[in-house]
Amino acid sequence: MTYRSGWLPCPDRPFRPLTFAVRVASFAVLLLTLSHSAGAAVAVADKKQPSGPACAFSDAAFDPTTDIRALEEYRDAIAKLLKQEKFSELDCLADAARAGKTRFSGGTWKLHYIYFGLSEPRPGHPTEEDWQQHMELMDRWKQSNPHSVTQPIALAESYINYAWSARGDGYADTVSESGWKLYGERIAKAKAILDAAADLADKCPEWYIAMHEVAVGQSWGAALDAALIQQAVAFEPTYQYFYQVHAAYLLPKWSGEDGDASRFAEDSANHVGGDAGDILYFQIAGEFVCNCQEPEFNHFSWPRLQKGFAALEKERGVSLLAVNRFAKMASEFEDFVAADDAFKRLDDSWSKDIWDTEAHFKEVRDIAARIGPMQLRARAAQKEAEDNMLTPAGAAYRKQIEPTLASFEQSCLKDATGDLHKSWLILKIGKDGSVESVKTLKRSDAFGTCVVGGLYSAYMRKETPFAPPPQPSYWVVVEVDAATLAASAK
DSSP, X not given: OOOXXXXXXXXXXXXXXXXXXXXXXXXXXXXXXXXXXXXXXXXHOOOOOOOOOOOSSOOTTOOTTTOTTHHHHHHHHHHHHHHTTOHHHHHHHHHHHHHHTOBOTTSOBHHHHHHHHHSSOSSSSOOHHHHHHHHHHHHXXXXXXXXXXXXXXXXXXXXXXXXXXXXXXXXXXXXXXXXXXXXXXXXXXXXXXXXXXXXSSSOOTHHHHHHHHHHHHHTOOHHHHHHHHHHHHHHOTTOTHHHHHHHHHTSTTXXXXXXXXXXXXXXXXXXXXXXXXXXXXXXXXXXXXXXXXOGGGGGSOHXXXXXXXXXXXXXXXXXXXXXXXXXXXXXXXXXXXXXXXXXXXXXXXOOHHHHSSHHHHHHHHHHHHHHHHHHHHHHHHHHHHHHHHTSHHHHHHHHHHHHHHHHHHHHHHTTOOSOOOEEEEEEEEOTTSOEEEEEESSOOOHHHHHHXXXXXXXXXXXXXXXXXXXXXXXXXXXXXXXXXXXXXXX
């Protein structure tokens, strides 16, 4: 199985080790080339293109807006056309998708999924006999249309998958000598096919995806791969898969270092700019969302991912797969308000690629449904407290209660250990100065937890430690600073 959009090697499963490492200088070269070739181009690209020839096969039944399996079913339908030897129809579909740059709702290129359906025998786990039959079909397609733009690229990607079938997905030291030999031969065959296809009059963006897989398989090195990506983006700057496969290539488990992939995503998105850049950022990050806890995802910006998802739906329409990704992202960032909203849109339409099992999907969905409303109320309280503190009365009241709050802090100082830092509390104070509620803006350390505990004890004892506020049930934001308190106590 080659690396393709939608598949990401997870930490708990074997990956395909490379024999080289990305150097900082070559990574900088790649970012520089992207800045020249992708920046303005992506922002203005994707203008209306000719729709291409009319084909007999209709994709109207495959709607990712309402069917979570629509893209998989489309892929399988393409594979069925190949088995039925409907080569002219496959050429028609791919030519039309290429000329029109057509996408499904949600932004998935139809062309990419056409190749997805052609790159290995379907369904999965093919036998050697399946592979032989698949290659024979490819040969008959070549005989039927020697000038096909699609057939050689599909054949090359098939050889890449066939190579990985010989090698297996295990670690390098588990591969047999014969496995390595077949792997090398088949990758070389794929490269020869792609080299020949490069001379065709009509070009295809998927050619660069296939050649990237060859580059990874043959360990070309970062400089050559950077040049390949530069050419790809210059040829078709809106084909998001160029960015996705290279971002995956930059993972530590492949060739980069921690944070390289997210920096590449940020730099690429910044050069594109605007909504298009935010959409690209979301699309790249989507390749790191799976039920495998990919550490690189933690380096992405949640506010920008939210902007990218909103822009994607506005620009490209709704996709249940994209909503699944967004729900997973929101859960990873513990934004259960956003996650709950996304889960409600999904109902039971869960993606196996993202959640692995229905049980896990439902578990996280239930957590979001439980915590989301509480988180929403906490945000409303924070907003009200912050607004109060912007008024003269609020600022004066906070200054008035700070000495009382310091007494709670002082009693906790002796238990403060480790790094001492600032944190903030949101208090709701009753009309008589009682503590009606206390919330933290982030997870507290031992010191902050102690202060919250003291305030809660005052509430349970029905004490009124503070002066009456400007109005009943008054929300305030207060700073808790153990380091400053400790320094003043010396």
